[in-house]
Amino acid sequence: MKLPKIDEVIIKTLKIKDLKILHLSDLHINKKTSSLVIKELVSKCNRTQCDFIVITGDIIDCKVKFIKEKLQLLNDLKQKTYYISGNHDLFYGFKELKEVLTNLICLDNSYEILKIKNQNIAIAGLSDRFSKFFKIKREEKKVVEFLKSCENSILLAHQPKDYTFALRCNAKLFLCGHTHGGQIFPFHYVVKLFQPFLNGIIYKNQTAIYVNRGLGCWGVDFRYKADSEISLLKLIPKEVK
Template identity: 45%
Template sequence: MSLQVGWNYFPFKEVNIKNQSFFESFCGLRIIQLSDLHLTKKVNVDYLKTLVKKINEQKPDIIVFTGDIIQTKALRVKEQIEVFKSLEAKAYFVTGNHDIVYGVKELQAAMNESNIICLDNEIVKLQIKDFELQLIGLSDRYSFLRKIKRPIKELFSKLDPNLPTILLAHQPKDIEHIGSHRVDVQLSGHTHGGQIYPFSLFVKLFQPYFSGLYLYKKTVLYVSNGVGYWGLNIRYKAQSEITVLTIN
């Protein structure tokens, strides 16, 4: 399907990630990644309820939101965000550039009420099945516009090098901050895969990590096309996705 119009799709995309440091202990770990929802009042609540139902049916181990959740003030889409309270797996999020514009504190409060934990510049250790891993999150690259500091060096220095590590960062370019630290997988969005061809060709000029899987040194990077829309509610040759990632 080349053309998508509006909020009518549930495009689950299965992605297998092979990473040697994960391979033995985390084979079968399932992560659902939601990115670039760009929620407005126009996004139908019933659509989101069906989305959550279908996500729960996938039985993920964890759910992550990789930024640009809102395209308006969080209070205006509180009803939409409240739907995510029905997610059955643990859920985490980091902010994107549009979230920075529309208000981080309000978004954090709304997401917290739906039991979705903010990982902006935070690290959390998780026990999944019989194994432990750590999630690290970065606030968006444009956080400085709201005088939000990103203590990148200090944050990465706190990572446990003996634990498998997943980095959540809205913009793929943040992979450049990893340095020598152990980050097995980075999950990002931001690009929308260009959203509308041939505009996507222009996006590629500025986004070296455009869509899909990449390998940066020892880190596997996955860039999601995202669920929603920016500007026109149209996608052409850049299908939206709800990513189901499996470590194997």
């Protein structure tokens, strides 16, 4: 895993404003991942001014028992950090991952109300779409109904195709990952067969969508025309026509 510089991304949202979110995704930490790289990542995050951090799935890419000490380094993140499951997390052991990440907040099928800069902001998350194959109940209705009752809301999910739930509950911001931005061109076109969005900002109705290209790699440790990404999302008011 090679760390990129932090990209500042301006996102226009209704209601929510003056918020800074550090968005990470798809770390894919495995046996080959260097502890020094993770320490560098934590240090980079801790030096960045933001209101909170989100990690939108696929933190691990092997069984937790082989990388426990590396994962524990993430507990040194100083800012409040939320995360949700990705398909790889479920496959390699999400229960074990949660037991290690003692300083981070799991938002799978749950929610929280934040008070930031005189704004009440609801943040919620969905477990990955593969949850049912691991006998994990995905509580979509509970999350949607709660966010519907909140004026300012943010939804986290691993896969872009879950943006439909953000639209259902009028979430102002939907954050996800999973695609790696295609990782290796021209596989971008294959990803587009399965996901509605590849990377970057998309606006649908009242919802701003951001698809993070992620940090790690899947299959081969190589990227082409799909650089890795750490994003500092800066929310500004959207003009209402």
